[in-house]
Amino acid sequence: MSNKSVSVKELVENTHLNVFSGSEYLDRPITTSDISRPGLELTGYFAYYPSERIQLLGITETSFAKHLEEKDLQEYMTKLCQPDTPAFVISTDIEPPVELIRAAKTAQIPILESKLNTSRVLSNMTDYLEAKLAPRQSIHGVLVEVYGVGILITGDSGIGKSETALELVKRGHRLIADDRVDVHQHDEQDIIGQAPKILSHLLEIRGIGIIDVMTLFGTGAVRSETRIDLIVHLDVWEKGKKYDRLGTGNDKQQIFDVEVKQLNIPVKPGRNLAIIIETAAMNFRANTMGYNATKMFDEELNGLIKNNSAADQPKPDEGK
Structure with missing residues (x-):
């Protein structure tokens, strides 16, 4: 109870x-x-x-x-x-x-x-x-909806989560929560995130202060809650650290009883995080519909290697 x-x-x-x-x-x-x-x-x-x-x-x-x-x-x-x-x-x-x-x-x-x-x-x-x-917990991060995909952006303070969310809002996507996301488990598969009432529609941008997204960008730029489909963790770029280049990673974060897929995105000057997150959302939707570019690449690469290996084998009459 x-x-x-x-x-x-x-x-x-x-x-x-x-x-x-x-x-x-x-x-x-x-x-x-x-x-x-x-x-x-x-x-x-x-x-x-x-x-x-x-x-x-x-x-x-x-x-x-x-x-x-x-x-x-x-x-x-x-x-x-x-x-x-x-x-x-x-x-x-x-x-x-x-x-x-x-x-x-x-x-x-x-x-x-x-x-x-x-x-x-x-x-x-x-x-x-x-x-x-339902039991609730708070997660430090920013929750946005991009192409209908609920994305929780996490990372260290000051890494650019709120600025990325602002860019996404300017590109036509919606903000749900900034800084603190209250989450609860809706059913066996779904985690729902929303903003605390006092922070609803608000976004904090360093150097500017707190802005009201609904006032500046309209009611279509915000939403009260959304399902969390994907976690994008922003990680400070470290030279020499290995990062997933082919999308074969299977990182997940457990929230209550639900495991949510997580992508770890390295952050360094010059990377357009908003476009990267848009692409992650589109790729996530493609995966849920059965299309996986990484899997197809692996299959085609393995087939190419197999064919080349067979071509390199000596023919029965060779060497006589």
Whole structure:
């Protein structure tokens, strides 16, 4: 369970739910993104009732409830209303059972409703709560979106991350965060990055100070968040140090449970980092679509070596 919480009011405002009753109790906290659909509980089985979850009732649950004796239904609905139960959500524009309305009012638990079907309501709430309650960490770097690819630029302070981001913005790409990037894991494959609220849209350029990218370049130059697809680490050029020239490196950085591909780019005067990062983004997209120039080069080179080796072999009649 996360140590964070989201209020029922925030859930209502961000998932297009309506308040059926209990509007004065919307400050109740939600501490887990898991949603419960009380099916077994309507048969009287409460041994493993996850009362801390939002309780979602759809057509199946409400239809089954109609066939219960009024006394039993009132008992079960009362048991559903525990002190840590955040809210009840009724989908598909269904009228909540009267017994639930009474029990929820007594327990001071809000009842929410939606015209959407149960699957859609469940998906909307889960997506929102997972994003808000997921563990977060801050990474020193700059996050930009280049040709639809989320790129986290990292490197030592003063190496030129913010200046590179500014050049990318001028070339039509978008800034998400500068200096500090807050990241969280969205699912098994995706890491999402965004700017802290106080730093949103801002970029620090040494010698100039802090600039508001949205004010100077327009709303199309910024974005609130993006998936981190690629990490570009800017490394100070060192003479004699070996760098990957063919793109055969397989460096990755693990963020939570996800491994993100990392490119290490040597930095020295005269290198246009913005163009290099644009090219890295385009190459990344080509790789995801199955095209790998390095792999094709290796295959063609190996074929050429093989053919030349075969040509150098003596023919059967030679030497007689």
